[in-house]
Amino acid sequence: MSHGTGGSALGMGWFGRRLAEKGYIVVGANHHGNTAIEPYQPEGFLCAWERSRDLSTLLDKFVRDPKYGGHIDQKRIFAAGFSLGGHTVIASAGAVYAKDQFLAWLADQPGVNGPREFPDLGDHVERLTENSEPFRTSMTRHGHSYHDPRIKAVFAMAPAPTVRGFTTDSLAEITVPIYIQTGAADQECPVESCTNWLGAKNPSFQIEILDGDIGHYVFLSEPTKYAIEDVPEIAIDPAGINRRTIHQHAADTADRFFSATV
Template structure:
């Protein structure tokens, strides 16, 4: 199937950017089935990720019914491009996939401590795309079904998706009062995050306002089911009472050798507290970053640890299996009389 691609940016007028200079930006990337006659081309860019050729801004492929939509939420410090591997496979299964870059917590712009500390701000980015679908659909209106919506997230993206399902945060993972002596003070991408929080609470009105929204409910009942890839320790921030209220089916996937988000510590903990979840632990020594794309020469040169798998493991085949499992999950939730 030909792969269509579009991108743009929306601005959330209800929330400021971290500098209080304007509304919060929500950059988006859309992958969808393109018309058979279009020509695909590789996007010319220097990237760590291998990507498929796309037909930019192409017309959509004719279908008897609109394509269901999957919202994508990237991992800590990542971008929507980091889930292109899943998006294009979902397109082959008959879906459209829409990813966003979470402001301040994305590699598409400078990292901000605010964006890493206030992970709950990521969930409204995804809901905004549904609230404002007319602003990005354009000529695709009526061809992508924003009433049949699913979600998938990796690592911190799984946290974001859990908020949409009804989980409520009680605290921020790296707030100083909760850290263990000698333990990590931030994620791999922002290792001294905890040191920034006290000063931000003193100096930034935007940060204080966001901090006050920490324990709001960001539940969005438009999400029918969800894929959770390698949820991390941030899930421990959720109220266990709120997890009992999650009704949408969730599939949790994780590697057996994930050191960043150990399966027994994170995924199993979450699975045991959800009433409609399934847990699949991949064997073979798979780590956390099997959920990121295959690497280019540039990617291997700068961050080989992100793209290196155990001997005998082909990341492409793992990605194929993940896409098949997720498509089956979403199709099960897309049954109409």
Template sequence: MFRVSCAVIARLACAAALCWAGAASADQADLHVGETTRVFHPAVARNWRGAKTEALVTRIWYPVDMSVPQTPREIGAPGHPIFHGHAAADDAPLSTVRTSYPLLVLSHGTGGTADSLDWLAAALAAQGYVVAGTNHPGNTAAAPLTRDGFMLWWERATDASEVLDGVLADPMLGPHVDRERIGAVGFSLGGYTVLELAGARTNLQAFERFCTSPQADAICHPPEAARISDASGAAPLTLDDLSPQTRASRARSGASYRDPRVKAVFAIAPALGEAFDSASFADVVIPVSLLAGEADVTAPVATNIHRIAGLMPNAHVEMVPGASHYTFLDTCLADVVAHLAGICEDGPGVDRDAVHALAADRAVRFFAATLPAR
């Protein structure tokens, strides 16, 4: 297990762009970042989760040539931005520097959006990766949260696999994806999601027992639950109250959602450690890297990243001193920090941009080593 000193983080803050460039493999040069949106319509609609959409609305970051100008952008609802965004070129042509690029599927945290990880996706795109992140139906800030979207976590892995299907079939991007170089990266519940893509199996009953025990901690009561807006609200339901689709989903919670196309996963502040047991990772044979902040009290480190690492001794683990859970969201605009202190403020001495630079550097290095150019 590795622990990064505050001095290292401070140096990264001063040279984030250089860190990303230095992390690239020999065939990768800094590129500009393009962005586009796709709406994928998988065979199985997603609105049964109580979500408003049947589709997978997916943001895609990708490399474009340095000659293509980028436009500064902010992230949030129209007219109500929350986060600083990376400058990007909307719908620009894919870079011609190489004939093919590795593809990463990205999974956001509970109640978040793919755009809330723009800091990471843009850094990876600038190093030659196509990054596709969907807004998980029923569990995204882009639409009202629903109970099924919030609680049926394993279904998110099916979203990610169908996003891979969509990108590979896309006439602009698909022909330029190296299908032997596909990985996954996720944050929080998205970290759990990419572990599922690697072959991890959920023990739902173990998690429910933990959350009704005296040992239950913050992971059992995520603050985003207060935003559940469908008719069930936040009140507990009995199994008899559940829809047939929900009961069927719970019955397959322990199934394997391994996607054999995914060759490596990078999980940031992974959640739901207590939903895994000693058999959960028996089928995980691909490289896994775990990274979290030492000050994370939202996904407490003892019951989440450290528990997962203890069950997966071959995984690489890195802890960032001072960083909390929401340090790994985009950097907030100055005028919203006070209003959204819970997700915008970090502990004393923590530089969110520096932590982002460090995490992006580690992700680029990890994927350069595990998805090497051929």
């Protein structure tokens, strides 16, 4: 399970808990440098391809784990993610990211220099390129395939605009079943430029657009009083939107989809 940019596995706890109640073993990644449980690092936001490597490394660990390994049916391994996590799990299914393709698309998006969690992200690229050997090394890997054949199906919630960097050929060649669920009113990851664009590249992808005023952050946990006061733009949904109901629908849909693929 892969969180959105700047988020955490805990923020996707609603999804993990519901699947665990259905008998799944759920492993949530906290992607280094891109997670709210530690200080943000620009490398963690810029090198999104490293996230799929995170998932494969975690999977390696858990199938060998003495407590969990014997309980894991390796014919029924699935991946789910939200926002940049949606990008991550689609990459784990075989989509290949081309940095220049994404930058060309981004150039036509006015005033975008980074996500809301790291609005000056683009300003860090030159410094990192000059001073950071790990960053330069990671950049040489952006066009690699991170397909993990152990993953039998993928459930992506509101995949991020970075999917516009996925090459057309790699998307068309994906045979792993993929289900994409997005709110019709998503302003962060607009349906036409993200979800529907992906669907047009591979007609086998199952697409569900949630009607009404359902936005991007409905896929985060139900907000606490503190969250409502501190980050109302993330925590408060439009009138009539019941986040708990949408969460239940998403988890039930993922369960049915996963169950039908094996």
